[in-house]
Amino acid sequence: MTTSLRASAAVGPEARRPPKILYVLGTQRGGTTIAGRVMGQVPGFAFLGELRKLWQVGLPEGRRCGCGKGYEACEVWSAVLPKVLAATDAVQAQRWQEAAAPDRRSSLRAWQLSRGGGRAGKPAVQRYESLLAATYVALAEATGARVLVDTSKLPADAVLVSHMGDVDPYFVELVRDPRGTVHSALRRSGDMAGLHARQGVAGSAGWLVRHLAATALRRQVGPERSLMVTYERLVSDPRGVLDEIAGLVGEPPLEGPVVVDGRVALDVAHTPIGGGRFGPASVELTRDDRWVGALSTADRVVVSALTWPLARHFGYRRSPLTLEEPA
Helix, strand or coil: CCHHHHHHHHCCHHHHCCCEEEEEECCCCCCHHHHHHHHCCCCCEEEEECCCHHHHHHCCCCCCCCCCCCCCCCCCHHHHHHHHCCCCCHHHHHHHHHHHCCCCCHHHHHHHHHCCCCCCCCHHHHHHHHHHHHHHHHHHHHHCCCEEEEEEECHHHHHHHHHCCCCEEEEEEEECCHHHHHHHHHHHHCCCCCHHHHHHHHHHHHHHHHHHHHHHHHHHHCCCCEEEEEHHHHHHCHHHHHHHHHHHCCCCCCCCCCCECCEEEECCCCCCCCCCCCCCEEEECCCCCCHHHHCCHHHHHHHHHHHHHHHHHCCCCCCCCCCCCCC
16 A cells, blocks of 8 residues: 555545645755655655655656656656646746755755845745645645655755745754764765765765754754654664654654564655655664774764764764764
8 A cells, every 4th residue: 555545544624734744854874765764654644755856857857756657657746747837847947946945055045045035035936935835735635645754855945844834844853973974975985086085074064064054943943843853763763753753743643563573664655756766665674883893993083073063962972882872
């Protein structure tokens, strides 16, 4: 049974309320995808993946839905796209997105938007915000979900979501130990001369800037609209985390188990890109701490030096042999 079909049982007066948007902030290689997929298993929730990629690459490059079907054949996107593209087209939508909330320097853009300097009176910002809100509403109608989980991660988009009048926004900042985040990124880079060191520095700086922006947004919207969750706690105590998230958005706690025999059963997710990557699956939910034995001393020193004050604020410890649960 797909997420959309399971959620569709809730269609009725409740479905006509503004959809609740659970926007997940975080970094690349920070665990947002598995976190979003697990959140999508909560009754009434639907995992969207990185929605902003619909305009960024999905439509421009002719990608396929996470279910594996083309947009025109997908039960969700075939209902959503005619509505949101009725008054515009994919090319214009991409231009609005790039002008309003570009992928690069999203944290700086979030700071500008949150202070009104990049928002008021800017047609591209207003049009992209309206387009994004309309997309959320159409997705809620197509899936029947009360809560849409968007793991786009970017602070600028999150600021726009926080201002939307047609949705009910909530925010989760997903934090992973920066040493684990950087190690995961370095594993993908291989041993290319010079690239490894640059990625270590860039990954550490990116982690710091992104989480400073996310924490600032959480402070703005307040604890009734946001919370911080660590990747380590999510995979160690998924039931506790999901109950906390359900409480944040005003949904009932889960009734059944999340993990059975160490695995979580995932339904189909209608993400804007994926080409079958987000079909039904049974996934082992385990904590990836390979960085403890694999991250070099030099990389560990660089990461710690650049991220330590904020990492300590989140509860992480310096010792590579200490895997204490972050606060």
